[in-house]
Amino acid sequence: MADSKREIERKYEATDATRLPDLGRVAGVGSVAHEGVMELDAVYYDTEDLRLAAGNVTLRRRTGGSDAGWHLKLPVAQGVRDEIRAPLSDHVPARLTALIRSRVLDAPVVPVVRLVSVRDVHVLTGDDGTPLAELSVDEVLAERLHGGDRTAAWTEIETELADDGDPAFLDTLGRALEEAGIRPAASHSKLARALEETAPAPERGGPAEPRTAGDHVLAYVRRQAEAIVALDPAVRRGLPDSVHTMRVATRRLRSALRTYRRVLDREATRPLGAELKWLAGELGVDRDQEVLDARLSARLDELPATLVIGPARARLRLRSAADHEDARRRTTAVLDSARHLDLLRALDALLAAPPLLPGADAAPDEELVRAVRKDHKRLAGRVARALELEPGPDRDAALHRARKAAKRARYAAEAARPALGKPAKKAAKRLKALQSLLGDHQDGVVARDTLRALAVQAHAAGEPSFTWGLVYGREEAAAAATERQLPGVWQRAHRARIRRAPGG
Missing domain, CATH: 2.40.320.10 (Hypothetical Protein Pfu-838710-001)
Known part of the structure; x- marks a missing residue:
């Protein structure tokens, strides 16, 4: 032991x-x-x-x-x-x-x-x-x-x-x-x-300063790949926030491969991107459960004791414990799988012989700006579409798609920050705020689905379902408040977009 x-x-x-x-x-x-x-x-x-x-x-x-x-x-x-x-x-x-x-x-x-x-x-x-x-x-x-x-x-x-x-x-x-x-x-x-x-190693100079777009993209890819490797033991040990951090590194890497397709050959990296999507999805089982448990527990804590009717807390604890244990076992099995090891080998191969395209030789203030602006344009279209819809399931789905686009645009700006400086830093900060707002909205959508299921289970067991309905109503109110904030948060993010190369 x-x-x-x-x-x-x-x-x-x-x-x-x-x-x-x-x-x-x-x-x-x-x-x-x-x-x-x-x-x-x-x-x-x-x-x-x-x-x-x-x-x-x-x-x-x-x-x-x-x-x-x-x-x-x-x-x-x-x-x-x-x-x-x-x-x-x-x-x-x-x-x-x-x-x-x-x-x-x-x-x-x-x-x-x-x-x-x-x-x-x-x-x-x-x-x-x-x-x-x-x-x-x-x-x-x-x-x-x-x-x-x-x-x-x-x-x-x-x-x-x-x-x-x-x-x-x-x-x-x-x-x-x-x-x-x-x-x-x-x-x-x-x-x-x-x-x-x-056994002294031969004298070597330090890593060269990145000069080209390819240098900057590969440096970012290397950081995310190292994070995935380094976080593997932390996830196995169940350390706080390790699953979330590893999942973020996985998503950042996949996003970089998609965004900077003029630097790294997308046809060559597509299989790796699919495997990164798989890993992020598997890690999400545990992480999403953590987020949902914390959200529902906090909602119950907000209620006066007189409104928590029946064994609501006990039912939530039992559900959370069972789901969390299942997720932990599944995550460990994923990390032990041959598929995960193949993914790590593929990362090593990518970094050892990156499939560079002519865009890799371009100046970073040309190629990186082009890629960042393209991702921002995609985000703008998705936000506009979501704001056109009436509140309801269709808008919820559109906002979820906008959240994914905001995340990709943010990661693109973060990857470009060492080359583009303050404009990229500002854009990433505003996009993070937008992503957080949309993420909270999506968490509320998932929470409402879970609350509906808990209410059905409670009713079937002869327990009062009043508390679950009350929390459901509060989640609906929180979603409406989030949607009211969205135009302002989006405008701030949109104004901070990178319009041209620094000094251009």
Whole structure:
């Protein structure tokens, strides 16, 4: 069985001449306990081409210390990682294998580096005895196991925040170390340093600044593809908002392939676009359920207690729990499917050999503007059509189509923002407001359908259906209010449209 913890740490350079300051005098520290010296022996695993390291992911099997076992570390933010642990075994545990599958695909993981560390540990606590942080001085010996046979040795200082600690304390502790002449480490992890020092990569320049329309589109496509890969383990772990964020990246990528068809050959990318549509739809089962549950629960909370008649809350909880569990199982099955792995392989292939068209060589302030304006024109037509219709099912459907067009136009502007600057930023912001308004309207349409079903179920069970009808009426009123706001929100978005190239 695997467990996890949030790891917030900083690393500092050290030499034989390095001396720690008096840690007991650091602001907020009440006492310092010297926990003694321990030896840690860790073997790090990766693919032969180091796909995990490329994503700042580490997988190791470690003995020694209080947490011997398998450790998988997934990046969260700068200096912050989630560490998922599993007991010692001869092979990578299945749970951890699933969490790295989106990166390694079919490639086997092999031992790449062995690190033996002699760790001298100090535990810092506050005046009330609350643990603040752990500071360790590590003497490290690295041995390359694959891709080279060199060794390297160094000493470093690591500070790690205690569970539920205040991250600001690491800033305080860091200032004390730097005042003592101790500098932050150049490498973000022991593994990164070991890989660099035991088999140095050839000197390479940083990524070139995007110049052409193709450069900008590919950079955007690459960001969305990386987000899909990186969010796979988060979705499997059920982390908050992970399904939604992964679904958005999927939709952004699909939208880019459709919008920038003069840059990337649409005939070549069409099969990938179909698979991205499939993945977004599958992820939507879980996400849409979350949104609907939250909306209906909030509607019930708005009602005075005297108007919640019968077991309405209990019926909603039972329905939500059952539907959510089904959606979670389905989402995990999708991520484990051969179809999903084929999609990830197709993304790799697209980025390795993009099917560029002549438009890719055009200046971004020509080709990107053309594409953004085309998507905005499509949106304008759909909004106009929706506003011509009377309130009712036909208008609801037209507004739903307008929402999809607003989303595509927004994503087009976001993709063009690095090249087009403030005009694209403003357009994307106004389009997001329009999309949100239309999205809320569509959520209300779905909610009304669900409320009607809940009322029928309640009536069949001999329960009062009054509350469901009351909430239905409130949803109708909310939809009417949204439709009244639409012309103004649309006008603001329309005025912010990109009319021409910046400076043109």
